[in-house]
Amino acid sequence: MSANLISGTELSKSIRASVTERVKELSAKGITPGLAVIVVGDNPASQVYVRNKVKACEEVGFFSSLDAYPASISEKDLLGHIQALNKNPKIHGILVQLPLPDHIDSSRVIEAIDPSKDVDGFHISSAGALVKGLPGFWPCTPFGCMKMLESINYDLKGKYAVVIGRSHIVGKPMALMLLDKNATVTICHSATVNLKAITLTADVIVVAVGKRNVLTADMVKPGVVVIDVGMNRDENGKLCGDVDFEGLKAVASHITPVPGGVGPMTITMLLQNTLDAAQNTHPA
Numbered sequence: 001m002s003a004n005l006i007s008g009t010e011l012s013k014s015i016r017a018s019v020t021e022r023v024k025e026l027s028a029k030g031i032t033p034g035l036a037v038i039v040v041g042d043n044p045a046s047q048v049y050v051r052n053k054v055k056a057c058e059e060v061g062f063f064s065s066l067d068a069y070p071a072s073i074s075e076k077d078l079l080g081h082i083q084a085l086n087k088n089p090k091i092h093g094i095l096v097q098l099p100l101p102d103h104i105d106s107s108r109v110i111e112a113i114d115p116s117k118d119v120d121g122f123h124i125s126s127a128g129a130l131v132k133g134l135p136g137f138w139p140c141t142p143f144g145c146m147k148m149l150e151s152i153n154y155d156l157k158g159k160y161a162v163v164i165g166r167s168h169i170v171g172k173p174m175a176l177m178l179l180d181k182n183a184t185v186t187i188c189h190s191a192t193v194n195l196k197a198i199t200l201t202a203d204v205i206v207v208a209v210g211k212r213n214v215l216t217a218d219m220v221k222p223g224v225v226v227i228d229v230g231m232n233r234d235e236n237g238k239l240c241g242d243v244d245f246e247g248l249k250a251v252a253s254h255i256t257p258v259p260g261g262v263g264p265m266t267i268t269m270l271l272q273n274t275l276d277a278a279q280n281t282h283p284a
């Protein structure tokens with residue numbers, strides 16, 4: 001068997017095209033979706049991420065602002081900037097690039113964002129809405145993974161889904177989204193005993209760990225669907241995921257590549273959430 005690739009690059013193109021169309025319709029009514037991106041300090045990875053997000057906004061016709069603050073900014077001042085963005089009618093979505101410097105309480109900063117502008121889906125209200133199955137912004141990375149499963153018309157009802165990783169931004173919300181679609185879900189983590197015994201019976205496996213080769217071909221059953229969220233560098237400095245892609249390709253029915261898989265989908269779902277936030281303020 002050679003697995004079908006689920007290309008996040010291709011899927012992103014079609015979702016971004018429909019976002020662009022919707023932006024044109026909204027702009028004709030005088031509404032331009034606006035995203036404010038905040039970055040603190042000079043973490044090189046954060047700088048790349050925020051630039052990519054702002055560029056993606058420009059490409060679909062959003063208004064965007066990039067607010068870069070020095071690592072020395074006080075928490076109070078940062079909270080003040082967020083309050084101003086909360087009140088700014090041109091801004092429909094606010095994103096604070098994590099991590100923040102140690103002297104700033106990330107939770108306090110995220111909770112300061114108006115939940116109606118929480119397009120990253122990290123606010124406690126968004127998390128609570130996801131738990132309760134109520135409308136709210138879904139965190140972009142697991143939301144993108146769900147879109148990838150949807151793109152292959154994968155019916156999760158009754159399927160056994162295993163999520164490896166339990167972070168607040170990927171693993172936990174991922175498990176809730178799979179549960180919402182009637183999968184039976186197990187969450188694994190660093191203290192899980194005999195991971196292989198669990199993954200061997202899974203129909204779908206989402207891996208979000210941040211270590212190479214967490215999942216290998218001998219750990220899965222034939223026909224499994226594998227979603228690889230991980231972003232690592234191999235010994236040659238090349239971007240790679242958390243799974244043994246080449247090995248799994250021979251066993252899985254579908255697999256996401258790295259790069260070109262979940263990564264582009266994360267930004268795409270940020271655009272979708274921002275568009276939705278703008279539409280919510282101007283219901284048809």
Ligand code: NAP
Nearest residue numbers: 141165166167170189190208209210229230231262263266
């Ligand atoms: P994280 O907060 O570090 O969480 C990693 C999770 O993996 C933790 O729950 C940890 O368990 C678990 N873990 C560690 N070693 C394990 C092992 N040997 N077996 C099973 N579980 C293990 O990471 P994250 O923020 O969720 O990100 C995970 C990966 O996804 C990273 O590579 C990150 O760069 C990538 N990522 C990609 C995107 C994208 O857009 N493509 C977005 C977000 C994240 P404990 O809880 O027990 O410590």
